[in-house]
Amino acid sequence: MKYRVFVTLKSGVLDPQGEAIRHALGALGFEGVNSVRQGKMIELDLAETDAAKAEDAARQMCEKLLANTVIESYRVEPA
């Protein structure tokens, strides 16, 4: 089973990199970019064939390592 994990800073946590990207877009002439939030995407290829079990495992991976839940939230999607 393949999954995509999206890890982003929680809303309310300042994203200095997102802000820098927003400024750079403005400098390139892209107007009206109200906000930019950046994060990371992680692809997982799991041997487990049971979708429920595989997704549960992916979530546990997020809780234990892939995301720092103090500042980040995550989303798991089938790939």
Next chain:
Amino acid sequence: MKAAVITFPGSNCDRDLAMAFEQAGADVTRVWHKDTALPEGTDIVGVPGGFSFGDYLRCGAIAARSPIGAAIAGFADRGGHVLGICNGFQVLLEMGLLPGALLRNAGLKYICRTVALRVETTDSPFTCAYGEGAELQIPIAHHDGNYTADADTLARLNGEGRVAFRYGQNPNGSMEDIAGILSENRRVLGMMPHPERAFASIHGSTDGRTMFDGLMSAFAPA
């Protein structure tokens, strides 16, 4: 005092930290990240600065889950003393031994310079040798030192006097100018500035040495 200094792949302040402990008079053992136990009789663990595991995923994230990480967490749970400096602070936060997180510096730049630090509490073995409110000159060298925590955590840290150091002039966007914090039992300290780099007169400041001398006196046999 028996000190154990950890080395992860990418640590680069481990020798400096070991030397600081040694010159203060401690017995120092160097410990590799794949070791699963700390040396018998360890009094304090030093988690050094650097770029453990290349800062992959998040600074300190992989090191926090390394074999020696579990041993350090167990040691701290049993009341052991732990000093995490710079990347070591990031590791302790990722392990959950201290609350909050460190984000990318607000100015997005890696900052390497000596800064003024204010001692916020002398009630810890790390800060006992400083004067209350003393101002120190200690170098920082980091890209991700922007301390963040939710309002409840900040209130608790303030209320319990667990902010050990604040910056005189905030270099990185850190909430409430926080540069270092203590655990609830005051035996775990995480800080971004490098006391081991302000140890000898050749460093330009010896304000960091006071921390190691204070630790030695805290551990001196009664």
